Amino acid sequence: MLKKVLVANRGEIAVRVLRACEELGIATVAVYSDADRNSMHVRYADEAYNIGSAPARQSYLRGDRIIDIARRAGAEAIHPCYGFLAENAEFRNACDDAGLIFIGPSAQTIRAMGDKLVARRTMRDAGIPVVPGSYDSIKDEDHALTVAEEIGYPVVIKAAAGGGGKGMRVIKSKDEVAGALRGAAAEARSAFGDDTLYMEKMLEGIRHIEVQLLADRFGNVIYLGERECSIQRRHQKLIEESPSTAVDAEMRRKMGELAVTAAKAVGYESAGTIEFLVDKNKNFYFLEMNTRLQVEHSVTELVTGVDIVIEQLRMAAGRKLRYRQEDVKINGWAIECRITSEDPYNNFMPSVGKIVSLSEPSGPGVRVDSGVFEGFEVTLYYDPLIAKLIIWGETRAQAILRMRRALNEYKIIGIRTSIPFHLRMLETARFITGKIDTTFLDRINVLANDGPSTRTKLAAIAAALVAYRSRHDLIAKSLADGSAGPNMWKFNARREVLRPR
Amino acid sequence: MRYYAQIDGQMLEMDIEGEGDDLKVVLDGETLVASLRLVSPPSLYSLILDNQSHEVFVENRNGEYVVMIAGELCHAKVQDERAKRLAAVTPKGHANEGEVVIRAPMPGLVISLDVSPGDVVEKGKGLLVLEAMKMQNELRAPQAGTIKSVNVQQGERVENGRVLLVLT
Structure with a gap:
C-alpha cells in the first residue's frame, strides 16, 4: 500500500480524501494558500506546506511547487481531487517525470477527453451513441449554416475546450447563427485560450x-x-x-x-x-x-x-x-x-x-x-x-x-x-x-412566495417578539446602569411628545 | 404594548406583555403563551408558542425584520405603538426620497454594464454583472425607475459596499 500521499486541493474534497488515507493508515501531506492557513484540511493532515498567496493561480494551480513539496515531504503519490489540477495533462506528465504517482488516468486520456471534439470522435468510433452533431470544428459562418441545416434547429454551439457552459450558445434559427458564432468564439478564447467550436443538436426535455x-x-x-x-x-x-x-x-x-x-x-x-x-x-x-x-x-x-x-x-x-x-x-x-x-x-x-x-x-x-x-x-x-x-x-x-x-x-x-x-x-x-x-x-421558481401561509402568522409573531424583547432589554439595561444606554431625559421627553392628545 | 406587523401584504396587530419566558401574545382575540430564547447569536431563536416548539432565524435591519422558517423567507415591518405614532409626527418628504442606491454586495470585478444614465428600467432588469468566486452574478433592479447615475466602469474592481448605480 502507499505510505504517504499529498492531497493537492482544499475544502470539503481535500478532507474527504484525507479521511480515506487516514482509514488506510497512509500518512498525509496538505498544501495550502495564505488564505487557508486555518482551513480544515491543513489541520487534518499530518504535514502541511504553504504554497503561495490566496489566488489559485499563485497556489493551488502551481503544479511545480506542489511537485517540489511532494518530493521534499517524501510523498509517493498525489491525489488531485476535482478542479484545480485534476484534469491537467501537463501536470500528470510532470508527476510522471518526477517519479510521483498521479492518482488518475494517463495524460493521453486526460487530453483526449478534455478536447470535447476528440472525445466525440473517439466515442463514435468505439460505437457509443453520441449527441447528433459535427465531428469537425466549425470553420466559418457558411460552414456553421450548412451543419445546422443538416442536424436541424435548434442547435447548440460549444467550445471544444469547454465546460461549465462557457463558450456555449443556443441557436434557434439561421439568422441567429452569425451572432452566436462570434459570441461563443470570443467567450471560448477568453476562458480557454482556444476558440475551436463544434455543433450539437439541441435536445429538449433531457x-x-x-x-x-x-x-x-x-x-x-x-x-x-x-x-x-x-x-x-x-x-x-x-x-x-x-x-x-x-x-x-x-x-x-x-x-x-x-x-x-x-x-x-x-x-x-x-x-x-x-x-x-x-x-x-x-x-x-x-x-x-x-x-x-x-x-x-x-x-x-x-x-x-x-x-x-x-x-x-x-x-x-x-x-x-x-x-x-x-x-x-x-x-x-x-x-x-x-x-x-x-x-x-x-x-x-x-x-x-x-x-x-x-x-x-x-x-x-x-x-x-x-x-x-x-x-x-x-x-x-x-x-x-x-x-x-x-x-x-x-x-x-x-x-x-x-x-x-x-x-x-x-x-x-x-x-x-x-x-x-x-x-x-x-x-x-x-x-x-x-x-x-x-x-x-x-x-419553476422554487422560492416563489405564494402569499400568506400558516408560516406568515408565525413569522409576524416571532418578529414582534424579538422587537418586544430588544426594547425590553434596552430599558432594563438603562435602568440597571444609569450612565450607559439611552439618556433617560431624552427618553422622557420623547414620551411626552408621543403622549396622545 | 401593541405591535403592528406588516407582512406579505397584510397588517397583523397584536398585544404583547410579560417578562422572561412568560410572554403573552394576544392576536385576533386569541391569547398565546410564548417563550423566546436566542439560542445561537446573533439570529437563531427557539420559540415556544403555546407549547409548539419552533426554530426561527430573525434578523433586525432597522425595524425591518427578516424571518426564515423552514426555508421560507418573510420580510416583516414591525412597529410598536410608540414608533407608529412617532412616524406619524415625523415630517415626510426628504430630498432624496425614492432614490435607491445600488451597492456592491461583495468585492468583485465589473464584467459588464448593461445600463447608462437616463435609462428607464423595469423591476428585475439586469443592471450589471459582477464576477466573484469564479461565478458571474447579475445585479438586477430592485424596483422600476430611471438610472440617475452610473459610478463604475466596465473592468473595474470594486470593494464591498461601493456605490455602483443610483436609481430614482
Whole structure:
C-alpha cells in the first residue's frame, strides 16, 4: 500500500480524501494558500506546506511547487481531487517525470477527453451513441449554416475546450447563427485560450445522467450504477441522486456496459465518469467523460457500499480492483444537496463572512462531507461549495423525507447558504414525483412566495417578539446602569411628545 | 404594548406583555403563551408558542425584520405603538426620497454594464454583472425607475459596499 500521499486541493474534497488515507493508515501531506492557513484540511493532515498567496493561480494551480513539496515531504503519490489540477495533462506528465504517482488516468486520456471534439470522435468510433452533431470544428459562418441545416434547429454551439457552459450558445434559427458564432468564439478564447467550436443538436426535455466507473491498470473496468444530475442552475449541479427515476435495471445495464466499452476504448484507469444526455424516449447519448473524482461520487458510495476514494488509492498502489461487476448491487436510494455559500433569495449571490455558529445534522442515514467549522471565514477566492449533505433511505420517498429533516437540522449562521433553496425544492410536487429535467429551474421558481401561509402568522409573531424583547432589554439595561444606554431625559421627553392628545 | 406587523401584504396587530419566558401574545382575540430564547447569536431563536416548539432565524435591519422558517423567507415591518405614532409626527418628504442606491454586495470585478444614465428600467432588469468566486452574478433592479447615475466602469474592481448605480 502507499505510505504517504499529498492531497493537492482544499475544502470539503481535500478532507474527504484525507479521511480515506487516514482509514488506510497512509500518512498525509496538505498544501495550502495564505488564505487557508486555518482551513480544515491543513489541520487534518499530518504535514502541511504553504504554497503561495490566496489566488489559485499563485497556489493551488502551481503544479511545480506542489511537485517540489511532494518530493521534499517524501510523498509517493498525489491525489488531485476535482478542479484545480485534476484534469491537467501537463501536470500528470510532470508527476510522471518526477517519479510521483498521479492518482488518475494517463495524460493521453486526460487530453483526449478534455478536447470535447476528440472525445466525440473517439466515442463514435468505439460505437457509443453520441449527441447528433459535427465531428469537425466549425470553420466559418457558411460552414456553421450548412451543419445546422443538416442536424436541424435548434442547435447548440460549444467550445471544444469547454465546460461549465462557457463558450456555449443556443441557436434557434439561421439568422441567429452569425451572432452566436462570434459570441461563443470570443467567450471560448477568453476562458480557454482556444476558440475551436463544434455543433450539437439541441435536445429538449433531457436529463443529465452519468455512470460511475472504476478501472484498474490490468484492464478490469466496472460500473457502479448511475447518478441523476438534472437539477442544475447555470450548468452547476445542485442536487444529485442515485439511482435515477428514469433508469430501470435493463437501461442501467445497457448504459453501464456502454460506459465500460467507452472507458476501455481510451485505456482508462482510476475512477471516472461518463456523462449521458437522456431524452424523453429514454434514448441516451454520450456527452462527455470526466477523468477525475466527482463532487457527487458520495451518492454512489451510499447505494453501492463501495468507497470510491479508497479504491482509487488501492488501485494507484498497483492493486487489482476488488469488485467484479456481479458484486455491485444497488441498495436503497441516496440524495445529495450541495451546500454553497450563496444566497438563493438574492439570485444566488456569493455570500462571504465568518461562520459564527454551525450545527450539522446527524442521526440515521445522514452523511455530511464538509470543509468548514464554527469560526471559519468564507472568502471570495474559491468555489462556493462548502459542504455536501448526503442522505441514504430505503426508498426515494424515505430519502426525501430524511433529507428534509436533515436540512431542517442544518444551521449555519453568519453567511447565507443554499439550504433554504433545497428545503423549498424538496417540497415541490415535481421533484417529489421525479418529473425533472435540466430545464427544471428555468421553468419553476422554487422560492416563489405564494402569499400568506400558516408560516406568515408565525413569522409576524416571532418578529414582534424579538422587537418586544430588544426594547425590553434596552430599558432594563438603562435602568440597571444609569450612565450607559439611552439618556433617560431624552427618553422622557420623547414620551411626552408621543403622549396622545 | 401593541405591535403592528406588516407582512406579505397584510397588517397583523397584536398585544404583547410579560417578562422572561412568560410572554403573552394576544392576536385576533386569541391569547398565546410564548417563550423566546436566542439560542445561537446573533439570529437563531427557539420559540415556544403555546407549547409548539419552533426554530426561527430573525434578523433586525432597522425595524425591518427578516424571518426564515423552514426555508421560507418573510420580510416583516414591525412597529410598536410608540414608533407608529412617532412616524406619524415625523415630517415626510426628504430630498432624496425614492432614490435607491445600488451597492456592491461583495468585492468583485465589473464584467459588464448593461445600463447608462437616463435609462428607464423595469423591476428585475439586469443592471450589471459582477464576477466573484469564479461565478458571474447579475445585479438586477430592485424596483422600476430611471438610472440617475452610473459610478463604475466596465473592468473595474470594486470593494464591498461601493456605490455602483443610483436609481430614482
